[in-house]
Amino acid sequence: MIRRKRQIRAELYIAGDQAKSFFHLLQEQKQAIEQELGYELDWEELPTRRDCRISVYMTNVDPEDERDWPRQHEWLAAKVNDLHRAFLNRVRELDADEWQKERQAGGATGQEATEV
Numbered sequence: 577m578i579r580r581k582r583q584i585r586a587e588l589y590i591a592g593d594q595a596k597s598f599f600h601l602l603q604e605q606k607q608a609i610e611q612e613l614g615y616e617l618d619w620e621e622l623p624t625r626r627d628c629r630i631s632v633y634m635t636n637v638d639p640e641d642e643r644d645w646p647r648q649h650e651w652l653a654a655k656v657n658d659l660h661r662a663f664l665n666r667v668r669e670l671d672a673d674e675w676q677k678e679r680q681a682g683g684a685t686g687q688e689a690t691e692v
Contacts, residue, residue, distance in 0.1 A: 581635075582638060583633050583637065583639075584633070584652060585633045585634070586632055586655035586656045586658075586659055587629045587631035588629065588667075590602075590629065591626070591627045592626075595628050596628065598667075598672060599628035602630065602670070606619065609662050613658050613662055616632075618630070618631045630659075632658075632659075
């Protein structure tokens with residue numbers, strides 16, 4: 577719940593020492609994930625923090641309006657279920673070392689390998 581911005585959000589919060597690696601590995605699948613969900617997500621690397629999040633927001637809501645809670649809770653439940661379905665297997669298959677290898681090879685930095 578974000579009172580001052582009048583928002584609520586459902587998110588996949590990625591915490592820990594390998595959060596950035598996991599975030600970038602998932603971001604490589606962004607198009608497929610968003611196509612599967614049928615809507616765009618906010619891919620928030622949170623560069624000044626160790627953790628990251630992938631989220632979807634409902635805006636222009638008052639999280640303190642109890643009369644609107646049924647609608648807000650229905651939206652949250654649907655989005656959490658969507659995120660669970662889209663990310664469960666993908667998260668299980670994550671290997672942070674894979675992203676580190678891609679970076680070293682120039683894949684995640686935008687550099688292209690050239691043959692001599």
